[in-house]
Amino acid sequence: MAPAPDPNSSVGGGGGAKRDQASTKVKAPKKKEEDLSEEDLELKQNLELYVKRVQDPNPELQKTALESMSQEIRASTSSMTSVPMPLKFLRPHYGTLKDCHQKMAESDLKKLLADILSVLALTMSAEGERESLGYRLAGSGGDIGSWGHEYVRNLAGEVAVEYTIRQVQESSMMDLMDLVRQIVAFHMKHNAETEAVDLLMEVEDLDPLLDHVGRTNFRRTCNYLTSAAKYRPWPDDMVALDIAYMIYMKFKAYPNALQIALLLDNMQYVKKVFTSCTNLLRKKQFCYMISRHGITFNLDPEMVEDKDDRSMLQEIVNNIKLNEGYLTLARDIDVMEAKRPEDIYKVWPSCGIC
């Protein structure tokens, strides 16, 4: 153990004893009080000061203390590879702050303290208590992202649990849904579409998704929705596919929208894809997709106005072109020659296409 620098002399008494103990042990834990750097110690002392000030009856002092505390926490929680210093130092004071919050009168300050407690509850609260969520709902409801990714993720998890409990109790969900919307907005902005969709599926309301998808992430979101639909029971899978269809239509990704419409077996949707898309060439491609699906589909004047175009497109849907295409393929791969049965019966392993 390296000799402790001067600032530690104030706690040197206790540290010295520990140092003695430590030197007698072979292995010693790394983080000891005297190992703290100058800044860390200063931070610790500041935080302890703030905590004391928060308990002070003077609101002015409380306010500055709270604001400085939240400042420290915000600055550090953007990445959570290890528990950040402020949270670590505030751990022992969690109980005190909780009591303080309870005794406080209703005010903005109380809300601010609630916000802080919500973040502290990330590491401190017992399993299943959902304290973080509780304090968040009592708090100021400001920008959720400023407290960091891990905080938001944790909240999302707690929301899901809270939702099921409230459903059983049949109580109001208003505040919960507001929070959900904030979380979803945060996730969608930070390329975590899957987490946003997961949360919305937990609270059984996928509609807010439409407002938050952007051009950059709609494909990923819809991909995830389509895959998730395979694993959900009816009618949830239809709901997920419905939303995927609407998102695709919103961003004019017509081939994908058509695919979902066919998957839903919803002819109204298919019709809508035709009427929304104005490009004739694209409509031809849609016809090829429908013809492969094998359903009978009749184009009407609403979908394609021009009569000649319509008959040409109808031809494609009716699979008239299939034979031509198939024989082109066969000619290209050079398999037009018929095989004799004897060739099949005696074909050697080295022969054969594919």
Added chain:
Amino acid sequence: MAGTSDSTSGSAGNWIFRNKDDGKTSATASLGMIYLWDVEGGLAQLDKYYDISDKPVRAGALLGVGIVNCGIKSDCDPALALIGEYTDNEDSSVRIGAIMGIGIAYAGSQNDQIKSSLSPILNDEKAPLDVVAFAALSLGMVYVGSCNDEVAQSIMFALMDRNSAEPGEALVRFLPLGLGLLYLGKQESVEATAEISKTLCEKIRNYCKMTLLSCAYAGTGNVLKVQELLAQCGEHPEKDTIHQGPAVLGVAMIAMSEELGRDMAIRSLEHVLQYGEQNIRRAVPLALGLLCISNPKMNVMDTLSRLSHDTDSEVAMTATISLGLIGAGTNNARIAGMLRNLSSYNEQHARLLFCVRIAQGLLHMGKGLLTLNPFHSDRVLLSPTALAGIVTLLHACLDMKSIILGKYHYVLYFLALAMQPRMMLTVDENLKPISVPVRVGQAVDVVGQAGRPRTITGFQTYETPVLLAAGERAELATDKYIPLSPILEGFVILGENPNYREE
């Protein structure tokens, strides 16, 4: 060898007449298979057989017309025009040929004219059972997935009438199947009909229930229903039953929609094989064949190979046909080797040899250009008509000896509904084929992954048109063109890229 014109067409007359009775039906209908999708050419070839006095040949010609028009729709309805009138012919084989032809040609079209011509047959007491069975099946195909009440009622009445008469007959299983096809993939809509089916006589009641359940939830991946069906398979009833066969098929039908479910179902089927009754063991190879159709997976191939040498000849037969199903249209060398071995192993057993030949035919289907896989468009969409065709064949194979190896071997032609070219063909804006470089490789699941990862792996570059095996995906290797659809399968229209610069 479907779809390409055969060099033996010159001497076509001779080889058809070398067969006996119903063999001639299949032989004539095979002309239809050779001219698959080529309406003009096919109809011209089959023309001379419509009015021939030889009944089986005429039946085969009518069936052939239906096959040629499979998947091709047209305003002038050539199939209906040509064969519609024969559904009421005196000879039952001609009737069956016509009915089956219509069913294949108009699958999925929900054509009212067909309903009015075929429904009376269902309720006709004097009509023989096989005609009624095929009528029910064809109606089920024409109205596949539509939950049409009228048709459901007709078939239900036919079931109730025939109930007491000949429940032991093999073809009676087509009646519940036709009913089931009406509700293919429609999940809960089948509830009402399922309730009514409980009033049927005991022999057919359970069969009907299993079939309805499996068809209604086909392709949905519904875990609860799979559990229900597996529970049925686990029972050991005292008497000989037939309803566990469809239950096994049902497990495969429900679970086949996505990879995980499919793998789980394959494992469950292995277990079912070990503790199941006789009729279950016969159905397991068929279920495996469905799960991996046109997708020769090693583990399934090995299981089927082992089963094709089973002591129970029916198990061996279904396993052989399933070997053909999993390799359908792939020309897989390993399966070809297995089938050749089987053919020499079974040289003395005509029936087993017949199955081997069918399997070999399936393996080399369309010279390796076709697939039977009902899933398309990146494995997202399930074609209802294709599935209907495959499921029909599987149900028919549940009773090999009476149907496929008996008089009704032409039920195999229902597979034409599922045949599709497994290609990617690029066409330009005038719908003329053009050749562009594409990369073809294994499809990678990129759902939920960060960034924009590659969607294919292990790829090689080819010029279109290219063949896509099961699980493969293609992507354009050039910037000169922009595809009009991000899903590169089948026919893809390419537009010129205005920003492209020659390097």
